[in-house]
Amino acid sequence: MKQDITDQDPIFVDEDKLGKKVGEGTFVEVFDTDKDYSNDKDYVIKVGSRSSLTLPLTDSFDIELDRKKVGKMLKLIFGDSMQIMPTDEMIREGLAEYALIREYFAGGDEVEQRDALIKGLEDHTDAFTKEVCNLYGSGKDQQHASILESIRELSDENFLPQEKTKIGYPPGVSKEDVLRSKKEGSNLKTTYYIFQEKVGGKDVIHLSDLTDEMLEEHRDITKKLLLFALLTKKMYRDTGKLIDTRPEGIMDKEWFQNTANVVVDLTEERIYFIDTRFLWDKEMNILGEKHLNIVEQLGVKSVDSAIQKYANILSRSRSL
Ligand SMILES: Nc1ncnc2c1ncn2[C@@H]1O[C@H](COP(=O)(O)OP(=O)(O)OP(=O)(O)O)[C@@H](O)[C@H]1O
Numbered sequence: 280m281k282q283d284i285t286d287q288d289p290i291f292v293d294e295d296k297l298g299k300k301v302g303e304g305t306f307v308e309v310f311d312t313d314k315d316y317s318n319d320k321d322y323v324i325k326v327g328s329r330s331s332l333t334l335p336l337t338d339s340f341d342i343e344l345d346r347k348k349v350g351k352m353l354k355l356i357f358g359d360s361m362q363i364m365p366t367d368e369m370i371r372e373g374l375a376e377y378a379l380i381r382e383y384f385a386g387g388d389e390v391e392q393r394d395a396l397i398k399g400l401e402d403h404t405d406a407f408t409k410e411v412c413n414l415y416g417s418g419k420d421q422q423h424a425s426i427l428e429s430i431r432e433l434s435d436e437n438f439l440p441q442e443k444t445k446i447g448y449p450p451g452v453s454k455e456d457v458l459r460s461k462k463e464g465s466n467l468k469t470t471y472y473i474f475q476e477k478v479g480g481k482d483v484i485h486l487s488d489l490t491d492e493m494l495e496e497h498r499d500i501t502k503k504l505l506l507f508a509l510l511t512k513k514m515y516r517d518t519g520k521l522i523d524t525r526p527e528g529i530m531d532k533e534w535f536q537n538t539a540n541v542v543v544d545l546t547e548e549r550i551y552f553i554d555t556r557f558l559w560d561k562e563m564n565i566l567g568e569k570h571l572n573i574v575e576q577l578g579v580k581s582v583d584s585a586i587q588k589y590a591n592i593l594s595r596s597r598s599l
């Protein structure tokens with residue numbers, strides 16, 4: 280399933296085709312479009328960007344910048360060579376992380392990790408199973424048996440929207456622009472575009488807006504969230520990589536349950552993980568040895584407390 284980008288001809292994207300801008304993150308700008316790019320489905324288009332730039336003057340001078348504003352300014356001073364764009368290496372790393380995410384969350388025919396999760400949870404002596412059971416609290420055995428049952432039912436559930444990555448020139452760049460700059464001896468830099476199936480409808484909300492009452496009412500959603508959280512925990516245990524559930528509020532300590540990267544369709548009772556190009560790494564101790572390791576202290580802990588919550592809500596319900 281690995282997607283290769285090396286042999287693609289860069290695409291051209293008309294700015295008018297992008298539709299309304301609905302988000303701007305660290306790595307992408309997100310546009311909502313009603314245009315149909317492949318199947319009969321609505322898509323969002325995510326355009327790769329990079330807002331952090333290390334200036335050549337000093338290695339340690341890393342600052343957060345507004346890509347567009349600074350891009351324009353630097354372009355005026357330095358010309359096209361200073362455009363702030365993702366490098367090929369960044370794009371390839373992103374695709375490798377997406378391939379790993381698919382192994383755990385795609386469902387369908389790609390359920391090796393799902394099977395391994397279920398098999399592991401069937402073994403009471405397994406260290407992972409013990410860790411999970413410790414999260415439940417009292418009545419562990421009974422609770423574990425029913426949870427296993429519902430996970431088995433969901434063994435091929437897909438948590439990812441369809442998506443495709445393409446390399447392309449930045450929005451608005453035309454064939455003429457490319458030809459002109461080639462003549463002038465410089466190559467225009469490319470970026471990447473993710474065409475991602477849009478999760479839409481009137482009852483689609485961010486996980487952060489899902490209340491306890493909704494979790495009680497929509498038990499199928501709670502079961503799916505429990506499986507999703509267990510897969511997240513397993514992936515971290517297997518690989519040291521954690522999917523990004525950091526909430527929008529930077530001070531928010533509870534990551535998983537407050538994320539906008541998981542969207543919930545209350546009508547279809549489906550959940551989707553939509554932010555598929557960045558993984559936290561166990562070794563990424565960005566605040567230094569002696570300080571808080573945010574990946575463990577905030578990220579991983581929040582997955583555990585989500586598992587605890589969903590399992591308890593399900594065991595309070597009449598039947599799982
Ligand atoms: N496939 C999708 N369907 C519906 N809405 C989406 C989809 N993808 C993104 N969105 C909306 O856009 C918001 C931002 O998208 P996304 O999480 O991919 O990027 P980001 O968080 O802005 O970027 P970054 O990860 O670089 O910080 C989401 O929280 C969601 O509201």
Ligand SMILES: [Mg+2]
Binds near residue numbers: 304540
């Ligand atoms: Mg996001």
